Amino acid sequence: MLQSKKIAFLGAGSMAEAMISGIINKGDIPPNTITVTNKSNLNRLNHLQTKYDITIMDKEHIPFEEMDVLVLAMKPKDAETALHYIRDKVAPHQLILSVIAGISLDYMGSFFKEGQQLIRVMPNTSAMISESVTAFSTGSYTNDESILTAEALLKCIGDVYQIPEEHMDIFTGIAGSGPAYFYYLMEHIEEVAIENGLDREIAREIAAKMIQGAAKMMIQQEDTPSQLRQKVTSPNGTTAAGLKALEQYGGGKAIFEAIQNAARRSKEISSELQRKDVIL
Numbered sequence: 001m002l003q004s005k006k007i008a009f010l011g012a013g014s015m016a017e018a019m020i021s022g023i024i025n026k027g028d029i030p031p032n033t034i035t036v037t038n039k040s041n042l043n044r045l046n047h048l049q050t051k052y053d054i055t056i057m058d059k060e061h062i063p064f065e066e067m068d069v070l071v072l073a074m075k076p077k078d079a080e081t082a083l084h085y086i087r088d089k090v091a092p093h094q095l096i097l098s099v100i101a102g103i104s105l106d107y108m109g110s111f112f113k114e115g116q117q118l119i120r121v122m123p124n125t126s127a128m129i130s131e132s133v134t135a136f137s138t139g140s141y142t143n144d145e146s147i148l149t150a151e152a153l154l155k156c157i158g159d160v161y162q163i164p165e166e167h168m169d170i171f172t173g174i175a176g177s178g179p180a181y182f183y184y185l186m187e188h189i190e191e192v193a194i195e196n197g198l199d200r201e202i203a204r205e206i207a208a209k210m211i212q213g214a215a216k217m218m219i220q221q222e223d224t225p226s227q228l229r230q231k232v233t234s235p236n237g238t239t240a241a242g243l244k245a246l247e248q249y250g251g252g253k254a255i256f257e258a259i260q261n262a263a264r265r266s267k268e269i270s271s272e273l274q275r276k277d278v279i280l
């Protein structure tokens with residue numbers, strides 16, 4: 001179903017590249033039917049073209065009317081300018097898919113004529129290797145065909161969940177930002193490994209595989225995380241000693257607060273972006 005679709009990415013940064021990479025690796029879409037543009041960084045566009053064989057274009061030259069899907073992948077601060085730019089260039093039947101954190105369907109909808117098809121998406125950068133967990137919420141005018149198109153597209157980058165928009169902030173805190181928490185954890189694992197004489201590369205490999213193994217256990221086994229933890233923890237053993245320090249240094253609380261804070265920031269971005277001048 002994606003073969004004949006024309007897709008344009010507005011924004012060519014980390015998230016756009018991760019999605020483009022995942023989509024192209026999946027092989028359902030010919031690379032040259034993906035058009036990518038950005039604000040001004042031509043070197044970046046050339047780099048993506050060389051790497052993925054996609055079509056790159058100055059945004060002034062994009063034939064917007066020919067596009068089936070427009071992916072908005074700029075920072076929240078640039079969303080308003082971009083929405084202003086495209087509002088008169090797209091028709092309601094075209095699907096606008098935004099991956100911008102915190103930008104609500106209502107806010108987006110306020111730029112367009114009634115009936116515009118909109119989908120709000122939250123992927124993560126594991127899209128690069130088709131391992132994102134991605135959520136999406138649909139606007140009031142989005143039809144079944146567009147939902148199927150979006151699902152097919154997002155399945156190229158991993159697993160997809162349709163969720164109510166009110167859950168987007170917490171989803172963002174957990175899954176959109178989540179990879180960063182693991183990279184942060186890895187940075188600390190490497191630090192202590194090196195201090196204890198291990199090579200950084202070895203430490204990185206064993207820690208990443210350990211995390212992958214634990215993640216697979218949670219997916220494949222019926223045990224809860226708490227039961228799995230207990231199975232690792234011998235009385236008065238090494239794990240109990242490690243968990244004691246985690247508790248003592250506020251590990252659980254830190255994880256809880258990290259996710260809460262990210263979700264709060266997502267909500268805050270939404271309120272910062274309230275549209276002031278609706279002129280249609």
Ligand SMILES: NC(=O)C1=CN([C@@H]2O[C@H](COP(=O)(O)OP(=O)(O)OC[C@H]3O[C@@H](n4cnc5c(N)ncnc54)[C@H](OP(=O)(O)O)[C@@H]3O)[C@@H](O)[C@H]2O)C=CC1
Binds near residue numbers: 044099100123
């Ligand atoms: N990174 C992540 O892990 C995730 C990011 N997101 C969301 O994705 C969005 C992009 O994030 P990320 O890729 O990290 O950001 P980057 O800063 O890496 O990329 C932003 C891109 O937007 C382009 N841009 C800015 N203004 C416009 C415009 N008016 N028209 C077209 N392109 C424009 C920039 O162009 P130029 O370089 O020329 O200025 C750049 O290519 C954000 O809204 C973020 O919330 C969502 C999930 C995860």
Ligand SMILES: O=C(O)[C@@H]1CCC=N1
Binds near residue numbers: 101176
């Ligand atoms: O940090 C951000 O705002 C974006 C959204 C989720 C991940 N990165």
